[in-house]
Amino acid sequence: MAKSAYQPPRQSTLGQIIDSVVILGAVFLALWLPIAANLAGADTKQILPPGVTVAENADGSKTWTGLTWEGLGQNATMQAQWEKLGYSIEDAAGLITVWFDYEINWLLALVTAVVVIGYFAILLYYSEREYKEVIAEKFDR
Amino acid sequence: MSDSAVTATQTANPNAINLKKVLGPVHVWALGVGIVLVGEFMGWNYSVAKGGAYGSLIACWVIGLLYTCVAMIDSEITSTVAAAGGQYAQAKHTTGPLMAFNVGIYLVMAYTMLEAADVLVFGDLVSIGAGELGREGVDPKPFVFLAVAVLAWLNYRGVFMALSVNFLITAVAFFSIIILWVGVQPFSPGEITQHAEMLAIVPLPELSSVQGLPYGWLGVLAAFQFGTWYYLGIEGTCQAAEEVRSAGRSLPLGTMSGMITLLIAASLTWWICAGMLPWDYLGQALAPLYDASKMTGSNFLVVLLWVATVFSAIASANGCINDASRAWFSMGRDRYLPQWFAAVHPRYRTPYRSILFLIPIAVAFGFTGLLAQTITFSIVSGLLGYTFMPINLTKFRRKWPLGSIKRGFVSPMHPIPAIVLMTLCVLTFFAVFLGFGTQLFVMIGFYIFISLYFVYRRYKYVRRGDQFTMAWPKPQGY
Incomplete structure (x- = not known):
């Protein structure tokens, strides 16, 4: 015997609004929460070359000691390009010494x-x- | 084949207002490349941070293989299942409603987050441009909002106009890469580009023993994550399936020519940037091609690349609004989401409510300023969709073997592309885990939640038989 087609219930306007809000809320929670909780983004660590130290000042700036382009693994061409980009050795060190943590x-x-x-x-x-x-x-x- | 597709969508609801069939292969190319080309202007370079410059190049090629498999598989199924929603419509016919719901959400999330990344970059570029003209500190947020609002309006008014605009600005952006490549004198190495010296990366002994690879081969694998950004969204060509005049011809032609365009653009982009920017800088740059143009000292190239980067971001966001809204619309039409979203504008014949609903998400994440994180949201959603594709093709071939239905395009060498794609997807999941593991975990948690939501809340509203709209015979094995 032929079965009749499934007849879905009719969803009320309020039900449709609730569902839309739930979806929007879930999207924001899933995407926003990791950012707000600082769980999104890369796991990184700082590795300083031998003889280099860095100290964070009260205003958030950093004081570097012992920096050399060679020590940072940069050859003369790389150094020239950093300078052309407007980066001082201290600015560059802030990028160069941060590494992904792949442990x-x-x-x-x-x-x-x-x-x-x-x-x-x-x-x-x-x-x-x-x-x-x-x-x-x-x-x- | 397209005839059967037309009949299928129209027989399902003959009185409904359908989307307009106005698009040709050029529009399909523009939709695919338009969405993706921004990946050459921003985002890909995070792969340099994860694996070094050579790691990024290897990722570019390996992930290029992944996307070639995606394009091959997608072309076969989409040219046969020509309905709005692309992979979503495919999943309904090959796998089932829950999978289709998830695929639809992958598409919406991948495109909306890509759109957010696009407008974020657009806002920052306006700010940078203003700074170059002496107006420092311009807030990018109003420009983020403006970009989304204008593009949403363009999409609201009609797909033909939106994608015709995309074709023009995508072409300008693509040719700007070629012009920059010529401008950096590729046949005179050492003049402007200095690959030998710039790529002489000396790794830290505790991290790598391979010259040129700062994290060794593990870093190359990790770079696969952002290697996807060179191509992410090319599968968006399928979203226009219901609006193309001849799906069997236009979709494979537009998609495969799009992949070739992207492979050329990706290789040129890497070559230009790796030879001019230190890899530590390149790995975190907002707009690397624009930065490379500044290193040439040519004002013409600087202006050209600024304009091209803006154009690529706008073209991408434009295509993303088109694709995300089509997927959302399709899910509303099938009652996977509230039916309210299934409305087609009576005059412009566009899914206008879906277009408007997704605006706040794109704007909110465009405001964050967190490009790598926003991109990762898009990548994970895209990757989940690619992981489904080999399953999709396998089921499609098993249920309707070759010869049982008319196909617009037959993917060659099956099952090799499916196996390669699945393997590369697994490796790319691991690449995301390396460095972005928590974000991956949270995203999967989200998809598990919405799956439960669908099973226990939404599925009861779904008309069972209506999910199968194609004029095909009963699948084998049922």
Whole structure:
């Protein structure tokens, strides 16, 4: 016997507004929260060349000692380009001495991998269930 | 094939106002390249920070391979499933509603965050330009808002005008890279560009033992994250599927010629910047090609590259508004989202409510000034979408083997592109994890939340049979 098509409930205007607000809120939470909580962005560390020290002053500026272009790993051409860009050795040192921290936390990597794979597995599982309903209604009625 | 697509969308709801079929291959090219070309003007250079200049170049080529696979796979399915929403419409037919909902959200998030990054750069460039003219300290925020408002209005008025404008400004931006390349005298190495000296990076012994690679091969892998920025959004060509005159011809032609354009532009961009800017500077620059033009000492090139960078950002944001709103519109039409979003403007025949709804998100993130973070949001969403593509093609071929339905384009060498794409996606996830692991984790958490929201809240509003709109036979195995 042919099955009748699924008739979805009609969504009220208020329901549509609530759903729109929920979606907008979720987007902002997911994107804004990491930025606000300082969780977005790169994991970095500062590595100073031998003999170089840096101290932060009360006004936020930094005082460097022991800086040389050579010590910062810059050859004469690089030095010339930095200067052409309007960078002093202190300005350049602020960029050159910051490095990405690629030390791998394998436990976190494993957890992330499980979450990503689990996410796709759930997606495919529920999608398949829903897809069978779609196909049944489209072709078997 | 496009005939069946037309019939499919119209038979689903014959009384509905449909989107206008006005676009040709040139518009498809402009939509794809227009969205992506900004990636040569900003953002790609963060890959230099993650892996050094050579690491960025390797990432450029390897990720170029990833996107070639994306374009091949996408061309086959989109030229057969020609409906607004691109990969979203594909997922409905091959995998199921929950996957389609997620794919739709990936697209919206990837494009809206890319749009936010575009207008952020636009605002900063206006501020920089004003500074060059002696007006220091101009606030970029009003210009961010202005850019979004004008582009949203342009899209509100009609897709043909919006994409015709895109074609012009994208062409100007592309040729500016060629002109800059000629201007830095590529056949006289050492005159302006100095690759031998600039690329002689001496790594710290505790981080790398490979000359030229500051983080060694791990850094090259990490650079894949921002290597995607050279090409991210090329798959946006599929969003216009319902508005192209001949999908079977226009989509593969526009997409593949777009990929070739981007591969050329990416290689030239890297070559120019790596030979003129110290890698530590390049890795954090806002607009590296513009910076490179300043190093030439030519006022003409400086003005040209400023204009081109602005144009590329505007063209990209314009295309992003077009694509994100189409995906949002499609989800509203299918009741995955409130139906209110499914309205088509009675006069301009554009998804105007979807266009307007996404404005606050783009403006808010354009205001943050955090380019690398905003870009990473876009990259993670894009990457999730690419990870779905091999699954998509495999299901598509299994359910409708070659010969069972008419295809506009057949992706060659299947399943090799699917396997390569999946492998590169896994590696790129790991690249994002290196340095941006927390952000990756939070984004996946978001997608898990909205999946639960769909299953338990929205799916009950979805008409089951209406999700399958193509005039195809029943899929095999069901």
